Amino acid sequence: MNYKSTRGGELQNSTFATLHGLANGGGLYIPEKLPEVKLTYDELKNLSYQELSEKIIKLFFTEFSDEEIKNAVNNAYNNTTFTDENIVPVHKLNEKVSFGELFHGRTLAFKDLALSLFPYLLLLSKEKQKENKKILILAATSGDTGKAALEGFKDIDRINIVVFYPKNGVSPMQEEQMRKQLGNNVEIVAINGNFDDAQSAIKVIFSSEEFKKYANDHNVMFSSANSINIGRLFPQIIYYVSTYVNLVKAGTIKPNEEFNVVVPTGNFGNILAGFIAKKLGIPIKKFISASNKNKVLADFFQTGIYNKNRDFYATNSPSMDILLSSNFERYLYYALNENSERVNELITNLLSGGELSVNEEELKNIQNEFYGEFSNDDETVNAIKSVYENYHYLMDPHTAVAYSVYEKLDNSNLDKNTHTIIMSTAHPFKFPTPIAKALGIDETKNPYTILDEISETTGVKFPEKLTEVRNSEIRFSNVIDKADIQDFVKKYIKDLK
Numbered sequence: 001m002n003y004k005s006t007r008g009g010e011l012q013n014s015t016f017a018t019l020h021g022l023a024n025g026g027g028l029y030i031p032e033k034l035p036e037v038k039l040t041y042d043e044l045k046n047l048s049y050q051e052l053s054e055k056i057i058k059l060f061f062t063e064f065s066d067e068e069i070k071n072a073v074n075n076a077y078n079n080t081t082f083t084d085e086n087i088v089p090v091h092k093l094n095e096k097v098s099f100g101e102l103f104h105g106r107t108l109a110f111k112d113l114a115l116s117l118f119p120y121l122l123l124l125s126k127e128k129q130k131e132n133k134k135i136l137i138l139a140a141t142s143g144d145t146g147k148a149a150l151e152g153f154k155d156i157d158r159i160n161i162v163v164f165y166p167k168n169g170v171s172p173m174q175e176e177q178m179r180k181q182l183g184n185n186v187e188i189v190a191i192n193g194n195f196d197d198a199q200s201a202i203k204v205i206f207s208s209e210e211f212k213k214y215a216n217d218h219n220v221m222f223s224s225a226n227s228i229n230i231g232r233l234f235p236q237i238i239y240y241v242s243t244y245v246n247l248v249k250a251g252t253i254k255p256n257e258e259f260n261v262v263v264p265t266g267n268f269g270n271i272l273a274g275f276i277a278k279k280l281g282i283p284i285k286k287f288i289s290a291s292n293k294n295k296v297l298a299d300f301f302q303t304g305i306y307n308k309n310r311d312f313y314a315t316n317s318p319s320m321d322i323l324l325s326s327n328f329e330r331y332l333y334y335a336l337n338e339n340s341e342r343v344n345e346l347i348t349n350l351l352s353g354g355e356l357s358v359n360e361e362e363l364k365n366i367q368n369e370f371y372g373e374f375s376n377d378d379e380t381v382n383a384i385k386s387v388y389e390n391y392h393y394l395m396d397p398h399t400a401v402a403y404s405v406y407e408k409l410d411n412s413n414l415d416k417n418t419h420t421i422i423m424s425t426a427h428p429f430k431f432p433t434p435i436a437k438a439l440g441i442d443e444t445k446n447p448y449t450i451l452d453e454i455s456e457t458t459g460v461k462f463p464e465k466l467t468e469v470r471n472s473e474i475r476f477s478n479v480i481d482k483a484d485i486q487d488f489v490k491k492y493i494k495d496l497k
């Protein structure tokens with residue numbers, strides 16, 4: 001399969017696109033043509049998660065052999081990397097709503113689904129591209145990508161990874177997880193700035209010829225672990241397929257029966273993977289993009305205007321504190337009938353003036369399939385509280401944003417007679433403060449003490465992976481200014497052995 005840029009231009013194969021991440025000129029790689037398949041329940045129902053993965057990955061990474069893909073998925077998804085044998089179990093709340101639990105991986109966030117597989121796809125791509133340089137992965141994180149990428153890449157030969165996170169923009173457990181990361185090829189840097197600052201600085205590095213040359217002179221090339229990379233994005237399709245099969249198996253829906261999905265959204269990678277799953281035949285009726293107070297996407301789906309010139313808020317769902325959502329460009333491409341020229345025009349507006357808008361007809365088409373809404377911090381805490389009180393089910397704040405948004409919508413924007421799956425993107429124990437608030441536990445104590453109390457109150461087991469973090473030493477204490485990211489990277493490259 002060949003890939004092209006959302007903004008037009010030359011074709012590349014999947015291994016080139018995976019290795020390089022971003023297309024020339026700053027566009028994102030998308031398949032030249034989506035695979036023409038119509039997946040059916042009958043062909044999926046007897047497949048394990050690993051077998052489903054093989055089936056999906058083969059469609060998008062045609063340069064790999066069956067054997068290579070099989071090895072990669074078996075290394076990525078097994079009982080050492082995931083604690084649930086279904087990998088992504090479905091929890092039915094009631095007749096209307098289920099949760100797709102995407103948080104049973106090594107770092108307790110949905111990022112593990114993609115980042116357990118991505119390193120294998122990247123290494124295979126490097127080999128096929130006959131690339132001998134060292135790879136330096138640069139990742140900006142709003143909390144969960146960083147840790148999941150670090151776990152995925154730690155101690156892999158000839159690959160190094162540097163993760164940048166906003167100093168005051170992640171939860172205490174997310175920060176602990178990163179600062180205590182093991183591995184001899186990892187570096188973690190807190191920045192005085194927000195996630196968008198980190199993500200833009202990295203984008204500048206990736207598209208700078210001067211930087212490329214500097215790296216090249218040191219026998220290094222850059223790659224990304226953010227969801228702009230196709231090797232990160234497409235593995236996320238698998239859990240939508242698996243979730244559909246599990247919903248049918250549980251008797252919640254019938255084969256071919258449509259369901260809605262509500263996705264807590266930041267960089268738009270998760271929900272976009274669902275959209276592509278639909279294009280492959282999974283019967284998803286409507287996509288709801290759920291935002292926190294940084295509601296740039298919710299506003300877009302309601303008004304057709306995407307305006308990032310607005311205040312940035314640090315919320316209690318930090319992994320969605322994003323105003324410039326990378327994968328949104330890929331969605332636009334499909335929403336605008338695969339018209340690269342129109343994408344180019346709108347993205348140019350966004351990058352120059354901070355705003356883009358679609359016309360009325362385009363918006364109407366978009367709203368047939370997508371809608372957006374937001375919930376603020378208080379509503380999020382209230383959702384955690386009410387679902388816990390009514391169902392004894394503990395949601396993390398991101399999942400709670402999605403649940404709260406579901407509750408807010410009425411039948412004019414979401415058909416509530418259709419079963420709805422809420423994508424549950426993190427384990428609640430990654431976010432002690434809002435959970436403590438919801439349960440009436442003193443939130444000012446040490447986060448581990450809070451978690452002990454939450455565990456005692458709710459009976460939710462303290463996750464083993466967090467016990468490991470609890471018992472490890474802090475290894476990283478870098479804090480730099482956002483303006484110094486590029487110098488930091490240069491020095492890091494110079495010092496690489």
Ligand SMILES: *Cc1c(COP(=O)(O)O)cnc(C)c1O
Pocket residue numbers: 109110111144145227264265266267268269270271319320398425426
């Ligand atoms: C990354 C993340 C999100 C946002 O996902 P996108 O693919 O960036 O839209 C939501 N919730 C959690 C817990 C996350 O880690």
